[in-house]
Amino acid sequence: xxxxxxxxxxTPKACEEVKRLVAAEGxxxxxxxxxxxxxxxxxxxxDLQFTPKEAKDTVVEEEGFQVFMDPKSMIxxxxxxxxxQDGLQGKGFVFSNPxxxxxCGCGESFSIA
Numbered sequence: 001x002x003x004x005x006x007x008x009x010x011t012p013k014a015c016e017e018v019k020r021l022v023a024a025e026g027x028x029x030x031x032x033x034x035x036x037x038x039x040x041x042x043x044x045x046x047d048l049q050f051t052p053k054e055a056k057d058t059v060v061e062e063e064g065f066q067v068f069m070d071p072k073s074m075i076x077x078x079x080x081x082x083x084x085q086d087g088l089q090g091k092g093f094v095f096s097n098p099x100x101x102x103x104c105g106c107g108e109s110f111s112i113a
Contacts, residue, residue, distance in 0.1 A: 014084040019064045031066035035073040
């Protein structure tokens, strides 16, 4: 396990929502798994889950929770920002990834050139 800081940015609003959801899960030892998997309109899609840490994970320490990333996902996540929006257009986590060369209309999948 390695601990990384300043690898991904999680906005204060997203941190607030993650902490709320972790508390609602009520399971000790879980954190936010931030990953990338094949699929979606643009070829790759983001994967958010609450899971325990796995042996090869890199850990990002946030205030009140941990973010777990597998080695393959980290290639695509460096510099990414996770935000949370709740407004008239809907509610949910929003990804802003400087590595993405294109994204789909829903913002949940992307491609890298």
